Amino acid sequence: MAKLNMVGKVIGRLVVLSPFNTSKPGRHWKCRCECGFETIQSTSKLNEAVKKGKNIGCKCAREASILKAAKAAVQILRKHGLNHSKLHWMYDNMMKRCYRPETNRYERYGGRGIGVCQEWSDDRSAFYTWALEQGWEVGLSIDRIDVDGDYTPTNCRFIPIERQASNTSRNRYLEWNGKRQTVSDWARELGVRPQALQHRVDRGWNLHRMFTQPFRRIHQ
Template sequence: MSKKIDMTGRVYERLTVIAAAGKTKHGQYMWRCRCECGNETTVPGGGLRSGHTTSCGCAQRGKISAARRVHGQTDTPLHVRWKNMIQRTSDPNGSSYAHYGGRGITVCERWREANGQGFLNFAADMGPTFQPELTLERIDVDGPYSPENCRWATPTEQARNRRSNCLLTFQGQTRPLAEWAELLGLRSRAIWWRIHQGGWPVERALTVGANPPAQAREDAQDAKRRK
């Protein structure tokens, strides 16, 4: 667990830290701040230190106004894809944050440039192949949102690239992670974290805490079907 840093009195761009304000459900320390515009806001300490959070939102509203003047595509289908990408990686209060920003997924600097330029860069990189029915997918689900790691996909194609659907080969058989979890009596999330965060080899990830009878039952059913 990271040590709490007392940030009271510190100034970060337009924000002056007033007092601690507890922690989020994801364990991030929150701080109450006063903005230069006069408003007060509560924000994560990490956002202040990284420079991501610089105001109560007044700066962002200014950027949005500037962006509207720059590209004139606010709330178009392509712009919505970009806006949602930014939100789920940077807003701790967002419903999807835990699965994106909360686990370290970021957006490349090119797509986060200020004054509407980030969206213009995104449109230049991804716009030529965009269709309204498609969703934005990361090729490497643990990698960032960036030109080299993103593509457009149908909802079905994106579902196949979920963390729980990655294929694992064990004892000469290749199955989706979720299927191995069911067969061995393990949780899919536990297997995924063991391999992708803990660096465990597949054999260890699928045997520690496993329930061998589940695999035995599957083998017996296969043998019965072959008779």
């Protein structure tokens, strides 16, 4: 079988310079990006880029993609007179609570495995476009239909900010021994702080353990 030769091929932002010496020749290649940075790429990754038409490169390719998405997002906001709007703030906060552990509410989102779909996380403008198509306006807040699901176009909607307080994980319903009520109502019935019961919910305790393991009681 003839040896694979990719030298001289231009793939995305890269030009293949030479094979990269490894224990398995032909598996990796030394490439130079348009920006002048040299990088090592695998044969499989280069072939995938050719097949899917990816604009592969060094780290500058991702930076260029992010810049392009950011510019598109700004244009969308300007078109609708929303530059530096609450929609911009909404997107930033959605990303922070899912991916930045230092954020106050991270435990209730990213800490529970909740994330943002790739379409939105990769491209801010895609989120803006979806939001405007859904009729977003000032005074509306993003809400997940399934409070345990990710932020996705099919699991999100907009509701008045004042309604969102009644649709958070802290007010989710729990059913135990044939009775169904909110975390707050169960906490009152059990004589414990709502935060104590919610902590068990957030940690994924099963219902039996959640309701049978003793709490620290509230002192009257």
